[in-house]
Amino acid sequence: MYISELKMHGFKSFANKEVMKLGQGITTVVGPNGCGKTNIVDAIRWVLGEQKYSVLRSGKMEDVIFNGADGTKPLGVCEVSMTVHNNAGKLPLEYNDIEIARRVYRSGESEYYLNKTQCRLKDIMDLFVDTGMGADAYSVIELKMIEQILSETGDDRRKMFEEAAGIHKYRSQRKTTLRKFEATRTDLERIRDIIAEVEQRVNSLRLQLKRFKRHATLTETLEIKDLELAFLQVHRYQSIVAPLQARIEEFQHLRESKSSESSKHEKELEQFQTAYKSQGTELNSMQSVMSDMNDKRESLRNKILVWTEQGRGSLLTVDRLERERGANGSKIDSLKQLSLDFDKEMRDLVPSIDAKLESYKMEKNAFDKVEISYQKTVQKLDDAQNDRWELQRKLANDRSLFDRTEALVDDKEIAVGKLLQVIADLQNEEKSHSNSQAELKRNKKEAEKNLSISKSNLKKSDSKLTLLKSDQDSISEEKHAVSAQIQSLTGQREFYSELLESREGFPEGARYVLENPRLFPGVLGTVADMFQVDEEFRDALESGLGDLSHCLIATNKKEAILTLEKARKNQAGDFTVIPLKEATKLKTDLKNIPKNKLVIKRASDLVKTSKELEPLAHYLLGNLLIVTDLQKSLQSKDFEGWGLVDLSGAYSGSDLILKSRQVSEHGNLMGRQKKLDSISTDLQNFLNKEKQLNNKSKTLFDEIQSNHSEVKENLHAVESCAQVLSLLETESIRNEFQQTQAFEAIQSAKQELKETKSLLKQSSQALKLLQP
Secondary structure (H helix, E strand, O other): OEEEEEEEEOEOOEOOOEEEEOOOOOOOOOOOOOOOHHHHHHHHHHHOOOOOOOOOOOOOHHHHEOOOEOOEOOOOEEEEEEEEEOOOOOOOOOOOEEEEEEEEEOOOOEEEEEOOEEEOHHHHHHHOOOOOOOOOOOOOOOHHHHHHHHOOOHHHHHHHHHHHHOOHHHHHHHHHHHHHHHHHHHHHHHHHHHHHHHHHHHHHHHHHHHHHHHHHHHHHHHHHHHHHHHHHHHHHHHHHHHHHHHHHHHHHHHHHHHHHHHHHHHHHHHHHHHHHHHHHHHHHHHHHHHHHHHHHHHHHHHHHHHHHHHHHHHHHHHHHHHHHHHHHHHHHHHHHHHHHHHHHHHHHHHHHHHHHHHHHHHHHHHHHHHHHHHHHHHHHHHHHHHHHHHHHHHHHHHHHHHHHHHHHHHHHHHHHHHHHHHHHHHHHHHHHHHHHHHHHHHHHHHHHHHHHHHHHHHHHHHHHHHHHHHHHHHHHHHHHHHHHHHHHHHHHHHHHHHHHHHOOOOOHHHHHHHHOOOOOOOEEEEHHHHOEOOHHHHHHHHHHHHHHHHOEEEOOHHHHHHHHHHHHHOOOOOOOEEEHHHHHOOOOOOOOOOOOOOEEEEHHHHOEOOHHHHHHHHHHHOOEEEEOOHHHHHHOHHHOOOEEEEOOOOEEOOOOOEEOOOOOOOOOOOOHHHHHHHHHHHHHHHHHHHHHHHHHHHHHHHHHHHHHHHHHHHHHHHHHHHHHHHHHHHHHHHHHHHHHHHHHHHHHHHHHHHHHHHHHHHHHHHHHHHOO
16 A cells, blocks of 8 residues: 555645656655655645644644745645555555545635545544554654654653554544443433423423313313303394394385386486487497498408518519510510511502402491481480380379378278277276275275284284393393303312312422321321411411411320321321320410500411310410501511511511512412312302202293294284285285376377377378379
């Protein structure tokens, strides 16, 4: 294995691309100082992956790029590639020639290539490990390095020997493996920390899951109730819409009754339609003219195209004729010779032609005289014929006029008879319509009276139904409110039941003891369970008790110690136990309550508990006063040596400890059972009320259904009466219209009869004049 070729471009003093061919064996580079011999060694070291710019005799890595000279600009990149002949197969590749290259830019970016494929520095370092050709291997030795090696200690020389012996590869792999082990150990520690954090959140997530399920159930129930409420509202709106629809129908009937007024508008509409048709006719004529003009334009365009084609054909014809003229030149010459021959023959025929012409002129004069005589005779015959035809035409016209006049007289006589009959029929029809109109008016008055009675009955039924539905809606709304209250109280009861069962808010050890009463039979409960207090003072007493409200109460000291031992064995957690028997023997000297307006009461006096626990209450809360304003109380000297707490839970102890009450997400610890009992009582009351409302709703529903039937009957009666009245009004309008038409027809017939008689008189007079 040896270096067979070295290419340099832009590296240090090599501005242009330089190629060095190296053979197997020893290659010597000879030259004066400063010509770049050492730069060749630096190039080999640099392409093998050297990262220390001080070894390359540079201040920084970008200094290896050619920096310019006289007449030569600096470069922005340098590149060195080296070809290694792998004839011995020491490199773990299947190629005989392996080319490695390195490129660096002035921006500091570096690129490495292996057989012209981009790779990593690590790939090149792994390729030459244990071959003696690495960047820090012993294969590249400068003069000063020999002195450095000789002056090094044993440990420094050891690296060179390990490289030569092939141990350096395994030492590098060992370091890499140890680094990976260290990173893995760090990752495992982080995973353990994450697991611990996740386990801490699991319990709270379980509680949140329960609350989420309860919330989902409540949300679904709320949606159902909202749908029920919407159904009730829709039903109520439908009841409101029904009378409005009835009124709409009444207005529609009124609109139909006034249809006679629209007849005038219809006549005007017919006039407008006639004008529209005439204008449409004019528009069609204009469109036809425009269409003709368009056709002419298209024909002109077609003619232009034809003429264009004809022009092109003419040009082709001219070309053809030009060619034919050339061809006819020769024919003309031959024809000229023939012309000479014909001229000679014509000179021979001239005397005979002149004699024939003289004879023709004489015959022509005789013929012209005969022709003039013939034309005069024909003209006379035409005039006589025209006179005869004119007389025949006049005779035919007089005959036709006489026949038409006679026929017209007959037609008019017949028409007069028919008109007299039509007038008599129309007068009879008008009289019949007048009688019918009077009958219709009587029937209409009776129908209006029946309709008024039916509407009054319907109005009474509607009023009653409206009142019933109003009562039903109020009951429904009340039911909805009661149902919402029941759902709310049910949720509160479940919440407080869950709090009582899970003992939320108590220390882990106290919860364990309370959840296992069989294991700890001597435990009676907690201070918060034994001490009952009004809700007004609950925050104040809980703040005053503090963590003492979490304390467990055992029957006696022996049971308390036994409870502690069992809990310690089961690793239950932290809790505090108060022995009841010993606590009842406590005697507390209660101080007199200061006479101050800010004082509400002594805390122990507000506690409601058994007589056995009263001494414990005085011991724990005897020196605690409940005040209206904590800040003003702290400024007063009357309360020195007293613990103070206001109704909001702000606390100041006799030991100068100050606390601010913050409401827990689990609610109050004291009075949970009492609160649960109160909620259960209220829930039962609301359930009873809901049952009563359901009974009332059922009764009202039956009454509404009965009233619905009555309303439907009355509505049907109103509709029937309205329909009868509408039919009578329609018939009356139709009858009145027919009567008007009959009157107009009579007037029109009389006018026509008058005109016909006048025309008949004129025709009779004309007929007498036309008789032959």
